[in-house]
Amino acid sequence: MKSPKQVEQIIGRARLQADLATDERILGAARAALADRMNHRPQTSGPGPALWRTIMESKVTRYSVAATVMLAAALVLLNPFGRNSVVLGEVAQKLSETRTLMHKEHRLAWRPGEDKPFFRAEVKKYFSSDVGMVEEQYDPNGVLIHRICFIKESQEFVIVLPRVKKYIRLPVPDGVYERFVAMMVPSGLVSYFTSQPYTKLGRSHFRDFEAEGFEVPHVDLSWVPSYAKYLFPIQDLTARLRIDVETNMPVAIEMVIDADRGLMNGFQKVHAEFTAYDFQWNAELPEGVFDPNIPADYTRIDLGSMARENAAWLGVGTLPVVGFVAHRRRRRHKTLASA
Amino acid sequence: MNVRPAPDAERAALRDRRLVHRLRRGDTDALQQVYHRYRDDLLTVAMALLNDRYAAEDCVHDVFVHFAADPADLRATKNLRGYLLRCVANRAKNQLKRRQLQPVPSGDEQDCADDGDCPTHRLMASEESTRVFEALAQLPAEQREVIALHIHGQLTFREVAGQLDLSINTVQSRYRYAIEKLRTLL
Numbered sequence: 001m002k003s004p005k006q007v008e009q010i011i012g013r014a015r016l017q018a019d020l021a022t023d024e025r026i027l028g029a030a031r032a033a034l035a036d037r038m039n040h041r042p043q044t045s046g047p048g049p050a051l052w053r054t055i056m057e058s059k060v061t062r063y064s065v066a067a068t069v070m071l072a073a074a075l076v077l078l079n080p081f082g083r084n085s086v087v088l089g090e091v092a093q094k095l096s097e098t099r100t101l102m103h104k105e106h107r108l109a110w111r112p113g114e115d116k117p118f119f120r121a122e123v124k125k126y127f128s129s130d131v132g133m134v135e136e137q138y139d140p141n142g143v144l145i146h147r148i149c150f151i152k153e154s155q156e157f158v159i160v161l162p163r164v165k166k167y168i169r170l171p172v173p174d175g176v177y178e179r180f181v182a183m184m185v186p187s188g189l190v191s192y193f194t195s196q197p198y199t200k201l202g203r204s205h206f207r208d209f210e211a212e213g214f215e216v217p218h219v220d221l222s223w224v225p226s227y228a229k230y231l232f233p234i235q236d237l238t239a240r241l242r243i244d245v246e247t248n249m250p251v252a253i254e255m256v257i258d259a260d261r262g263l264m265n266g267f268q269k270v271h272a273e274f275t276a277y278d279f280q281w282n283a284e285l286p287e288g289v290f291d292p293n294i295p296a297d298y299t300r301i302d303l304g305s306m307a308r309e310n311a312a313w314l315g316v317g318t319l320p321v322v323g324f325v326a327h328r329r330r331r332r333h334k335t336l337a338s339a
Numbered sequence: 340m341n342v343r344p345a346p347d348a349e350r351a352a353l354r355d356r357r358l359v360h361r362l363r364r365g366d367t368d369a370l371q372q373v374y375h376r377y378r379d380d381l382l383t384v385a386m387a388l389l390n391d392r393y394a395a396e397d398c399v400h401d402v403f404v405h406f407a408a409d410p411a412d413l414r415a416t417k418n419l420r421g422y423l424l425r426c427v428a429n430r431a432k433n434q435l436k437r438r439q440l441q442p443v444p445s446g447d448e449q450d451c452a453d454d455g456d457c458p459t460h461r462l463m464a465s466e467e468s469t470r471v472f473e474a475l476a477q478l479p480a481e482q483r484e485v486i487a488l489h490i491h492g493q494l495t496f497r498e499v500a501g502q503l504d505l506s507i508n509t510v511q512s513r514y515r516y517a518i519e520k521l522r523t524l525l
Contacts, residue, residue, distance in 0.1 A: 013471075033404045
């Protein structure tokens, strides 16, 4: 029998080497992916890097802002319009026939009385009624802020936070996954727009589309649990839907949010506007987009029993907790390092 | 205690950061350099974990495509090699989990047409290497992972422990058990 040292040497000599054809296949695909990324980079405009750097250097806002907008998005996605009556029937019918969706979203947030937004982000979202949902939020420089995956197969919720090199995995309780994702995939959008009385905004141009606008002002949020209101107290939320008059499909979904002082928005009042656009219905989604693919050096955040108990409020409870825990741990590490 | 990285490691880290920086700007030459620098290590680790050349090549293919499409930020790639190894290991684990695929001991002998497009013919491994990969396939997945990352990935036990979210003692004991078993197989 060989010694452990000899065995290690034998294993170490084992190699698999690629030849030119393998190189060509892998490099060709990687080059294409690189070119695709360069052609579809988010546009940066306005006070980008300098402003962003200033915001991110603020300990208070650094994570809470990101968490705030995520929470607001989750609140809106869960039930923005109620489910009472059927309106926009043809749109609803068309949406119900779609299985996948890719779209972008622009997110801005202001402090009261300030003209310039202190937070900007570009978001890419991928939905599949069969697989789940992925959201990627980028800063104005195109750097990934967070990646959130709802994975149907494993029934789990994964958030990857590259800035702090951390991730979180949470199992999703029975029934919650279906409820949450059903509201995010195209068929779920149907119920968003089959709801409370709305106001017609008339026709307007949105990007290259002539669109008919609908608005639901003062969305009812009475169903939001009290602890979520403490975390992010939304005072008012208005949702707008813009439908292309030619195709009868949505070209924009806008959400305007006013929030009072809460834990997750750094105890400051916030006005936020999200605009979802560039919808690609039944799109062929990028391969592997639903794979969390967590890098080697990322550490896991254990949210503990509190978050698990509140897992029924995924998207309302966990998202802000992530920002908060990441912020606290970072502070703790810094404190220890400087001690 | 912090161990100061050797100057070579520092130079390599700096070089990698420059490459990632160039890559983020769309430099295909940087992409090529990263690929050529790490492809064999990544292929070997993928093969050690999957013992399937098709799957190993696909795994590395997916990692590079994903990396090119979305290069991690500079802070996340202080150790580009470790990052790519982790990506390969994660993907390999996902593949095994998804397909409930147990590594096939005779991964080298899958049928395929005798053409240049078949990974069996394209990817090259010596007879001894093939024997090693087959022996590794007989280990439990968690031991195989430690062996692949420590020996083929050239990561320290501490780095392996960090990557797998395990204690260093667990990693070392898995490694010892694996080596003991391999002594009887090789």
